[in-house]
Amino acid sequence: xxxxxxxxxxxxxxxxxxxxxxxxxxxxxxxxxxxxxxxxxxxxxxxxxxxxxxxxxxxxxxxxxxxxxxxxxxxxxxxxxxxxxxxxxxxxxxxxxxxxxxxxxxxxxxxxxxxxxxxxxxxxxxxxxxxxxxxxxxxxxxxxxxxx
Numbered sequence: 635x636x637x638x639x640x641x642x643x644x645x646x647x648x649x650x651x652x653x654x655x656x657x658x659x660x661x662x663x664x665x666x667x668x669x670x671x672x673x674x675x676x677x678x679x680x681x682x683x684x685x686x687x688x689x690x691x692x693x694x695x696x697x698x699x700x701x702x703x704x705x706x707x708x709x710x711x712x713x714x715x716x717x718x719x720x721x722x723x724x725x726x727x728x729x730x731x732x733x734x735x736x737x738x739x740x741x742x743x744x745x746x747x748x749x750x751x752x753x754x755x756x757x758x759x760x761x762x763x764x765x766x767x768x769x770x771x772x773x774x775x776x777x778x779x780x781x782x
Contacts (some may be wrong), residue, residue, distance in 0.1 A: 637682070637732040638667045642704070644683070644727050647720060653707050654716050656683070656690065658729065660702040671695055671704070674733055681706055682730040684722045688712045689734055 642658040649655075665671070674692050681690045690706035697703075708716055753761045 637680075637730040638670055640666065640729050640731065642727060642729055644719075644723050644725055644729075645703075647716065647723050649716075654712070655693070656681070656706045656708065656719070658704045658706075660704065661700070665697075665702050671731075674731070678709065678734040679706070680732050680734050683719055684727055686715045686718050688715045692731075 640658075640660060642660050645657040645659050647654060647656055672695060675695050677692055679690055679692045681688055689709045689712070691709055693705040693707050695702060695704055750762060752763075755761065
């Protein structure tokens with residue numbers, strides 16, 4: 635899907651200790667690209683605001699009789715980019731919005747996992763406990779061969 639271009643009021647940036655929320659208002663009765671916006675809500679989007687490109691979760695789209703409100707939560711390493719956006723808050727701007735290939739789960743880096751224990755040899759090869767070598771693979775294939 636190509637990027638959606640919108641003329642919006644950059645209402646505010648709200649920051650707390652865990653997240654940064656960007657809020658935009660589309661003023662008027664007619665919302666361009668309404669079905670595309672609704673389908674993108676809840677997912678990760680690439681948001682371009684005043685030549686600043688960042689990944690954000692499209693938190694919600696809400697409509698009342700005067701405006702539609704778009705809320706985004708900045709994701710990833712976006713602190714420097716957010717600082718560039720503060721002067722733009724409160725003004726009418728153009729934004730570009732396109733779906734990202736990433737999922738929300740891709741950003742959950744707080745959950746660490748054990749991983750695999752391994753040893754790197756001097757020649758660059760690795761040794762993993764319980765890993766089969768090529769000779770064992772050939773032996774296993776010969777045992778499983780039904781044609782013999």
